[in-house]
Amino acid sequence: MSEKYVYCFHLKESGTLSLLWLYPIKQGTDLIVANVIGDGNLEIIAAGEKVYVLDKTGARVWESNLGKAISNVHSSDLNEDGYGEIVAGSSYTFRFNKAYGEIFLLDGFGHLLWESTDNYMTEYVVIKDMDHNGTLDLVIADYANVISGYENMMGANKADMYFSQAMTSFNSENYRDALVYFKIAREEYKKDKNTNKVLEADDYIQKCELFLNTGSSYEMGLYFFGMGDYQKSILYFEDSKKASLNKQDFDAALKADEMIEKATRYVEAQTYLDEANKYMSEENFDKAYSIYNNALNVYQRLGDNQKINLVQSNILKIDNYKKAMDYFNMGKSYFSSNDYQNAKSYFQKASAEFNNLGDVNKVASCEDYISKCNQLIDSSKGLSSVNNILLYGGILIGFLLLIVLLLFFLLLK
Known part of the structure; x- marks a missing residue:
């Protein structure tokens, strides 16, 4: 990567590199590869003006603007749920060379789970079970070489953190996200055998589902559509369409059907992109050119300027x-x-x-x-x-010989 681009190269059998794609970023400083969405595929996570998450084709999965330039990124399954979280550190310097930095914790979909209230330099981050209690700890150092340890914020208070995130979404009337976080918090409270909190989470789950009503599957479809997981969104939109038809809510069924068609077009375009990228890696530019144009036509019909x-x-x-x-x-x-x-x-x-x-x-x-x-x-x-x-x-020698011959003939006379 550079300050302006993330590059992806293909290593050929001959040992030479061929550029597959590049993605524009700002103030690029750090890059890792990890699976944070949980779909089994690796994502590219870059630090810069934002946290940038890209899929293997170089397409944007999401960008998270935390309000501060990010100097480094790390990923580990801090909450032990099988998905990678992202630890992003920002570093900036004030006068007298006194440096400050913050730590942000995001889930695989770019939601901010936690941020530090203390300021530290975050150039060096260690994620390790330092106290051997079975949970990961986050260790950082400031520029005065003072080592500071954050006890795993996803450990003992993991359920409370998810519940707090759920309440934030709920109070913002974002019932789709709130439902997801309440369900996660409920499972964590069950592990802690905190019956009162389990019942409280259940109550909020029922409220979320009530607010979402028959649009629950539709909302989940929109969620995965927004995340770029179009195949999964189609499944939810089809469920929503079926439920709406059963209730003879034809407007809702038509709405779901429109989203199915839109998501299907995105799947078609992504298939074209994957095929074109393959031909690019093989330096078959004529084929790649033709198939990129197929993808372009689909994105133009969708009106997706970023993809265009x-x-x-x-x-x-x-x-x-x-x-x-x-x-x-x-x-x-x-x-x-x-x-x-x-x-x-x-x-x-x-x-x-x-x-x-x-x-x-x-x-x-x-x-x-x-x-x-x-x-x-x-x-x-x-x-x-x-x-x-x-x-x-040669010319000079010839000229001299000519003079000698002339003199010779003159002497003979």
Whole structure:
């Protein structure tokens, strides 16, 4: 990654790298790969102006703006629920070189679960069971080398934390999220054998389901749709449609049917993207170009400007790659014809294009040819100088011989 982009390369059997995709970010500082959504696939988590989470194709899963630039990210299953949480640290410096930083804890869908009230530098983070009590602890250090340990905030008060998050969502009338968190909190209270809290969580769960009413499945469909899990959202929308038809609520059924069609289009577009990315990794640019355009047509019908920009960026990348390859092949053609000056010019153009595309191997190949061209150009200049010396020397010798012959004939007379 760089300050401006996250890059993904494909390692070929030849050992060379080929750029699969890049994603624009701001103030990039750190990057990890982990499974935080729990779907069995790895996500790319980058730190920068925000926390950026991308899927394997380079598509945005979510971005979380915490109001502060993030200097580093870590992931571990802190609450032991089988899904990875994200620990994000922000670091910034005030005058007199006194540094402060905060820690944020997010779940796999970008919801803020917890944030520190103390300020520490978070350049170095250790997640480990330091006190051997069976729960993970978070250990950080400030720039004065003071080691501070956060007892696992997901440990003994884990249920309370989820309950608090549920109440925040409930009071904001976000009943969909509240329902999820109340159910998690209820299970944690059951583990703690806290009967009163189990009953309280049950009461709120019933209230959430009442508020969501027959739209419960529809709301869950919207939730997974918003998370980009379109296959799962279709299942919930189909349940909602079926329930609405059973109640003869045809408006609700039509609403669910529209979302099924929309989610199906997203699945279709993602299939195109996966196929196009595969052809890109194989450098089959004509196939990739055609299939990216199929995906673009779907996203244009959906009116998804972010996805449109992503696909157009990939199409532009192919155009630029083709242009770079044209320059490269022209350079090779001139090189084969011993026209090293023109060959050098085209290799320089190709090198600049490949550099913009992030193809370090092609840049290296161009620079190698440029070096050879320079050597051969210098060599040809040396040979030319020698040839000139021989030519002019021969003319001079011939002229002197002519003078000698003329003098000889004059003496004979």
